Every structure is written in C-alpha cells, then in structure tokens.
Amino acid sequence: MTTATPPSSAPPLNQIGAAAWAKKNLFSSVSNTILTIVSGLVLIWVVLTLLIWGFTQADWRVIPANFRLLMVGRYPINLIWRVWLALGLIVVAAGLSWGVLARNSRLFDRRGLIVLGIGAAALVIVLALLSDPISIAISLGLLALLVGLAFVGQQVGKVVPTFGNWLPLVWLVAFVIGYSLIRGFLIGRPVKGDDLGGLLLTLLTASVSIVLSFPFGILLALGRRSDLPVIRLLSTIYIEVIRGLPLITILFASQFLVPLVLPPYIRTDRLIRAVVGLTMFSAAYLAENVRGGLQAVPRGQAEASKALGMNPLLTTGLIVMPQALKAVIPTMVGQFISLFKDTSLLTIIGFTELLGIGQTILANPQFLGRNVEMYTFIGLIYFLCCYAMSIASQRLERQLNSSGTPTVAPAATIDP
Amino acid sequence: MRKWISLLLATALTAAVAVACASSSDTAGGDGAADGNSVLNTVLDRGSVICGVNGQLPGFSFVDSGGEYSGMDADYCRAIAAALFDDPSKVEFRNLSAQERFTALAAGEVDVLIRNTTWTINRDTALGLEFMPTTFYDGQGMLVTTASGVKDLKGLSGKSICVQSGTTTEQNLTDSFRKQNIPFTPVVFDDEDALYSAFTQGRCQAATSDRSQLTARRKSLPNPDNYAVLDDVISKEPLGAAVRNNDSKWADAVKWITYSTFQAEELDITQASLAQAESSADPEVKRLLGKEGTLGTDMGLPNDFAARVIKAVGNYGEIYDRNIGTPFALERGLNELWTDGGLIYSPPFR
Numbered sequence: 001m002t003t004a005t006p007p008s009s010a011p012p013l014n015q016i017g018a019a020a021w022a023k024k025n026l027f028s029s030v031s032n033t034i035l036t037i038v039s040g041l042v043l044i045w046v047v048l049t050l051l052i053w054g055f056t057q058a059d060w061r062v063i064p065a066n067f068r069l070l071m072v073g074r075y076p077i078n079l080i081w082r083v084w085l086a087l088g089l090i091v092v093a094a095g096l097s098w099g100v101l102a103r104n105s106r107l108f109d110r111r112g113l114i115v116l117g118i119g120a121a122a123l124v125i126v127l128a129l130l131s132d133p134i135s136i137a138i139s140l141g142l143l144a145l146l147v148g149l150a151f152v153g154q155q156v157g158k159v160v161p162t163f164g165n166w167l168p169l170v171w172l173v174a175f176v177i178g179y180s181l182i183r184g185f186l187i188g189r190p191v192k193g194d195d196l197g198g199l200l201l202t203l204l205t206a207s208v209s210i211v212l213s214f215p216f217g218i219l220l221a222l223g224r225r226s227d228l229p230v231i232r233l234l235s236t237i238y239i240e241v242i243r244g245l246p247l248i249t250i251l252f253a254s255q256f257l258v259p260l261v262l263p264p265y266i267r268t269d270r271l272i273r274a275v276v277g278l279t280m281f282s283a284a285y286l287a288e289n290v291r292g293g294l295q296a297v298p299r300g301q302a303e304a305s306k307a308l309g310m311n312p313l314l315t316t317g318l319i320v321m322p323q324a325l326k327a328v329i330p331t332m333v334g335q336f337i338s339l340f341k342d343t344s345l346l347t348i349i350g351f352t353e354l355l356g357i358g359q360t361i362l363a364n365p366q367f368l369g370r371n372v373e374m375y376t377f378i379g380l381i382y383f384l385c386c387y388a389m390s391i392a393s394q395r396l397e398r399q400l401n402s403s404g405t406p407t408v409a410p411a412a413t414i415d416p
Numbered sequence: 417m418r419k420w421i422s423l424l425l426a427t428a429l430t431a432a433v434a435v436a437c438a439s440s441s442d443t444a445g446g447d448g449a450a451d452g453n454s455v456l457n458t459v460l461d462r463g464s465v466i467c468g469v470n471g472q473l474p475g476f477s478f479v480d481s482g483g484e485y486s487g488m489d490a491d492y493c494r495a496i497a498a499a500l501f502d503d504p505s506k507v508e509f510r511n512l513s514a515q516e517r518f519t520a521l522a523a524g525e526v527d528v529l530i531r532n533t534t535w536t537i538n539r540d541t542a543l544g545l546e547f548m549p550t551t552f553y554d555g556q557g558m559l560v561t562t563a564s565g566v567k568d569l570k571g572l573s574g575k576s577i578c579v580q581s582g583t584t585t586e587q588n589l590t591d592s593f594r595k596q597n598i599p600f601t602p603v604v605f606d607d608e609d610a611l612y613s614a615f616t617q618g619r620c621q622a623a624t625s626d627r628s629q630l631t632a633r634r635k636s637l638p639n640p641d642n643y644a645v646l647d648d649v650i651s652k653e654p655l656g657a658a659v660r661n662n663d664s665k666w667a668d669a670v671k672w673i674t675y676s677t678f679q680a681e682e683l684d685i686t687q688a689s690l691a692q693a694e695s696s697a698d699p700e701v702k703r704l705l706g707k708e709g710t711l712g713t714d715m716g717l718p719n720d721f722a723a724r725v726i727k728a729v730g731n732y733g734e735i736y737d738r739n740i741g742t743p744f745a746l747e748r749g750l751n752e753l754w755t756d757g758g759l760i761y762s763p764p765f766r
Contacts, residue, residue: 066481194508194510350471364479364486365743
C-alpha cells in the first residue's frame with residue numbers, strides 16, 4: 001500500500017475546450033440542437049437589426065447636442081465648476097474608502113488593472129464623442145485622483161487601522177459640503193432647486209433618499225420587534241400603510257396634498273417634499289428587509305451577550321445588528337437599486353431629472369421623433385449606475401465575509 | 417464601538433441637515449390676495465415671476481440645447497417679466513404636469529399658469545381660475561396618410577382611429593362622430609409615442625389630437641409628405657394663461673401685457689421697428705408705448721410696459737412665427753389678427 005498520491009494526468013482533450021463545452025451544453029440531443037440553432041438565429045437577427053438601426057437610421061446628434069442638459073439640467077453654465085468640485089470631493093471620499101478597505105491586499109490585481117484601463121479608455125472615447133476637451137481632462141484628472149488617493153488611503157489604513165470606522169463620517173462630510181457647493185449655500189449665489197436637473201438631480205435625490213431611509217428603516221425594524229406595544233403598533237401601522245400604497249401616490253400626495261393641508265405661510269421646497277416621499281416609501285421596505293436579517297440572527301447571540309452583562313442597546317448595536325445587516329446586504333442593495341430607478345417617477349410630478357430632461361429635450365422641434373435614441377441613452381445610464389451599485393455591493397459582501405470569518409487561503413493548497 | 421458612534425454621529429448630522437434644508441426652503445411664494453395684497457406686489461417684491469409651464473410640448477415650452485426655456489408659452493412668461501422688470505430673464509419656470517397644474521396655481525406655487533390650458537366654463541368657474549386672453553386657438557384635428565385618399569371626416573367612416581386615453585380628445589372624437597353619424601373604431605393608447613408609432617405601422621387609419629400637435633408630429637415622422645392633417649376641426653381649444661380668482665390687479669396686468677402683443681401687431685410695431693415707432697406721431701402708437709397718457713401707471717405697471725414687452729419678445733405675429741409658424745409650417749388660421757379674418761383682437765388701448 002502506498003500513501004503517495006498517484007500523479008494526476010491532464011483531462012482528455014475531448015472533454016475540455018470550447019468545442020467540448022458546446023457539445024455538452026448546446027448540442028447534447030436533437031431537441032437541444034434545434035433549440036440552440038433557433039435561439040441563435042433569433043439572437044443574431046435581433047442584434048443585427050439593432051446594429052443596422054443604430055448605425056444607419058438612428059440620428060444620435062440629439063445626445064451630444066444636449067449632453068450637458070442630460071448631465072446637469074439647467075444648472076447655470078458659469079457655475080458648473082461647483083459641480084466638478086463636488087464630484088471631486090466624492091472622488092476623494094471614494095478613493096480613501098477604496099484604499100482603506102483594501103489595506104491588507106493589493107489595490108490592483110491584473111483584472112483590476114485591465115478594468116481600470118478599459119474604463120479610462122471608454123471614458124475618453126465617450127466624452128470625446130459627447131463633450132469638450134476640458135471635461136475629458138477634468139474627468140481623467142479625477143480618475144487619477146481616485147487611484148492616487150486609493151494608495152494614500154492604503155497607507156493611512158495600515159498606520160491607523162481604526163480609520164475605516166470613520167469612513168461613514170468622511171462620506172457624510174463630503175456629501176454635505178458637495179451638496180452645499182452645488183446649491184451655493186456656502187459661497188456665491190444660490191442655485192434654485194428648479195435649475196437642478198438631469199443625472200445630477202437623479203443622483204442627488206437617490207443618494208439623499210438612500211442615506212436617509214437607512215437609519216429610519218433600521219429604527220422601524222427595531223420598533224416592530226420592540227417589547228413596547230405602542231411603538232410596535234405604530235411601526236407596524238406605518239410599514240403596512242406605506243407598503244400598501246403605490247410610490248406614485250405618495251409622490252403625488254407629497255406634491256399636492258401637503259401644500260393644501262399646510263397653512264399658506266408655510267412653504268416647503270417641492271424637491272424636499274419629493275425626497276421625503278421617496279425616503280418614507282423606501283424606509284418601510286428597508287425596515288422589512290432589516291427585520292428579516294434580525295430574525296436570521298440566532299437567539300443565542302443576544303442571550304450570550306446578555307449573559308456577558310451587556311445592556312440591550314449594546315446587544316443590539318454590537319452583536320445583533322452587525323450580523324443582521326451583513327445578512328441582508330444583497331436585499332438592501334436591491335432595495336437601493338430599485339429606489340434609484342424609482343426616482344424616474346419624479347418626471348410625472350414635473351421634475352426634470354434624467355428621464356424628465358430627456359422628455360423635455362424630445363419636445364424641441366429640432367429633435368422631434370428622436371425618442372428611441374434618447375431612451376436608449378437614458379436606459380444605458382440607468383444600467384451603468386445600477387450595475388456599479390451591484391458590483392460595489394458584491395465587493396462589500398466579500399470584504400465583510402473575509403474580515404468576519406477566517407477562511408483558508410486557497411493558494412496554499414496546490415503544491416507541486 | 418467607535419464604528420457605531422461614528423454611524424450614530426453620521427445619522428444625527430444627516431437629520432440636522434434635512435431639518436436645515438426644510439427650514440431654508442423658499443418662503444417667498446406669498447399668496448395674500450385675500451388680504452388685499454395682490455400677487456403683483458409679491459412678484460415685484462420678489463423680483464421675479466414664477467411661471468408654470470408644460471416643459472415638454474413642442475412649440476409651446478421645452479428646454480433648448482442651450483438650457484433655456486423656449487416656445488410660445490415660455491415667451492409669454494418672459495413678456496410678463498419684461499413688462500415688470502425690463503428683463504425677460506427674471507422668470508422662474510416650473511414644469512407642471514396636467515394633473516398638478518391647477519393645484520399648483522391654487523396653492524400659490526406659481527404666479528401664473530401658461531401651460532397650454534384650454535379655457536372651459538368649468539375651469540373658469542368651479543376651479544376658481546381667471547382665464548387671460550387666448551393666445552392660441554387650437555382645435556382637434558385628424559392626421560391621415562395621403563395614400564388612404566381620405567379628405568374629410570366622412571371618409572373615415574368605418575375606419576380605426578388612434579386616440580390618447582383620458583383626455584378631452586377622446587370625448588370630442590366620440591361626440592363629433594356620433595353627431596354626424598359616422599361609425600368608427602377607437603384604438604386607445606395611454607402614451608403619445610406609442611400612439612404615433614401604431615399609426616405609422618398602420619394599426620389605425622387616422623390619429624387624432626390637437627392640430628398644432630399633429631402638425632408638429634407629422635414633421636417628425638419618417639416621410640412627412642406621406643401624411644396630411646385634415647382641414648376639419650372637431651373641437652374648440654382656446655389656449656391661454658390663467659391666474660387665481662379674486663386678484664384683479666394681477667389679472668389686469670397679465671391680461672393687458674398679453675393684449676399689448678396683439679395691439680403691437682395690429683399697429684405693425686415689431687422688435688426691429690420699435691425704435692422707429694418710439695418717435696412716431698400716431699397717438700395710438702404713443703399711447704401703447706407709454707409716450708402719452710398714463711395707461712401703464714394707472715394699473716400699477718411701468719408706463720412703457722408694452723415697449724418693454726415688444727423689445728423682449730416682439731409682437732404676437734413674431735412670437736407665433738418664431739415658435740410655431742416657422743418650425744412647423746402651421747398656417748395661422750384662427751390665430752390671424754381680426755383684421756385678417758382671425759380671432760386675435762385686442763380691446764382699444766385708451
């Protein structure tokens with residue numbers, strides 16, 4: 001008897017490679033073969049039709065001619081530097097977070113570098129087609145700033161490991177200063193809410209609603225599990241009522257009901273009313289997601305922490321909630337993505353966010369009938385934003401998993 | 417632990433910001449017509465006029481590539497700003513949907529509503545609006561293919577007609593066809609874009625909407641020459657500005673600013689010929705431009721308000737041609753001056 005592993009040989013050639021994969025998955029039986037051919041033909045036909053339309057019939061001039069409108073709406077052109085500055089602040093926060101979160105690993109593996117390279121190239125090409133050289137230069141500068149700050153963040157993270165705990169604050173400060181800059185609260189002349197538009201307004205309303213609905217959602221979830229009957233009842237009523245109403249109803253109420261109910265001398269900005277509506281809606285759904293996470297945490301965890309002498313606040317804050325939130329990251333991000341897309345409903349109540357400004361541009365006699373081009377472009381922007389959120393959430397999940405539970409490094413097992 | 421303190425701090429700060437934003441919101445709206453204080457004074461104090469527009473209607477109001485509002489409705493907003501402040505840029509445009517427009521006006525969110533609103537008895541009385549002179553006489557029409565050979569409504573007997581749901585358009589269509597005893601099949605759409613794509617694909621033999629919109633749409637179809645707008649008009653759609661009831665001072669101001677553009681066309685004063693007209697000896701011209709008499713100051717406007725309006729946006733004909741006549745090649749029809757057989761008529765400036 002021998003204890004040595006027999007030398008492994010490579011798998012037979014007819015079992016690897018593209019041809020073998022296709023044979024196994026696509027042409028394994030007669031019906032599968034027919035299905036493959038039919039769906040392949042349909043796919044080719046659809047793609048070809050789209051490409052032919054896109055290159056011969058479509059008139060894409062509507063996009064570059066209105067690119068600035070689509071991005072920032074009617075934001076005053078001589079104040080546009082404020083938007084860039086605000087974007088710069090967000091980039092600083094993003095770069096630092098990236099570096100700090102990845103402090104124990106390399107910033108770029110080969111795949112990361114390739115993605116970055118492709119991203120930069122795509123940025124240059126897209127902006128070259130749509131915008132002016134100055135925007136390209138600033139965008140590339142911001143990209144460089146992002147990477148540079150990632151390295152800085154990595155070093156800072158190594159020296160001060162607790163820095164990561166302050167990242168939410170960094171983000172909040174960056175966001176508040178950025179928002180004040182854009183609205184001109186701090187310096188210069190203020191910009192009216194009606195002059196915000198396009199992607200800028202979409203991102204602002206979505207991010208503010210997401211950030212605000214998070215704490216409210218957690219409080220509601222805790223309230224619904226509370227031992228105090230009044231709090232439990234109120235939370236339950238709130239959640240069930242809001243979940244029973246369509247978002248568009250809530251938005252309409254925020255726009256028309258609130259001004260009618262309030263006394264005439266109290267005026268509220270309609271943008272803020274809309275954001276409050278989105279937040280109220282999202283918080284109710286988020287509360288249920290978080291409650292799901294709370295139920296997934298075994299009772300033993302809370303009991304153990306009680307046994308250690310922790311008070312209920314610490315038990316919830318340090319033991320239960322972190323585990324619960326980690327468990328529901330995918331559903332929460334799903335909720336945020338859907339909230340981001342829901343901001344397009346603001347069009348119906350007269351805001352010129354991304355979709356609204358698109359429809360406004362389509363009313364320009366010069367661009368009448370360019371609907372498909374415009375909606376394709378807007379759809380692409382929505383997809384890119386949502387996909388970016390999805391990728392970020394996957395990374396966050398991996399990060400939290402690797403820091404939480406020690407796993408065996410897979411690289412050490414293969415040893416020739 | 418510190419992580420949670422930081423999060424808590426972040427939450428508290430967020431809440432503080434939200435409260436700060438809510439309290440810093442605009443308090444300048446000011447209704448106050450009830451206590452004898454007209455919107456006119458509010459607007460003059462604020463230094464700008466808030467104008468409710470559609471924002472998505474070709475020819476009437478939309479945002480051009482430079483980010484400026486453009487169109488006939490937008491120009492009338494500018495005319496008010498020009499009359500009051502001698503600066504047509506002193507307008508805050510607010511996009512309003514069809515559903516929210518009356519609430520927004522009633523709640524004082526906008527000072528004046530210039531959003532292709534049809535003047536009807538119900539809106540004028542029950543809704544508490546005060547309608548201003550009609551600036552565009554629209555009417556519902558029919559878009560057909562030239563190949564079909566349809567020349568009038570009778571030709572549409574037994575055909576399918578595409579119509580948008582939930583609008584007066586749908587009722588007008590049914591009413592007028594029933595009155596004339598013409599059988600037809602309505603094909604109802606919720607969305608305007610879907611309606612016209614169904615029409616071009618031949619799902620219906622005609623599409624119906626306001627004639628200004630049909631003309632605009634026809635231009636955007638792949639082969640405009642294959643389509644024609646019938647001469648028949650099946651409804652009355654007088655479009656104009658509207659303000660809140662019970663504020664005659666403000667209503668008078670908007671009314672006579674609108675009339676001044678009509679009167680200017682009648683007197684043949686254009687943007688270009690304004691300088692010449694200023695030195696005219698014609699007493700009518702002199703009264704309109706405020707060179708003689710106190711017509712403007714008597715109603716709380718600058719005496720030369722009409723001159724300011726003409727300088728900023730031109731006379732009615734110029735506004736029409738710039739926004740609707742030239743881009744859509746829509747003949748003026750009812751929108752001719754009364755002297756040319758149309759309905760555009762200003763009471764005398766005296």
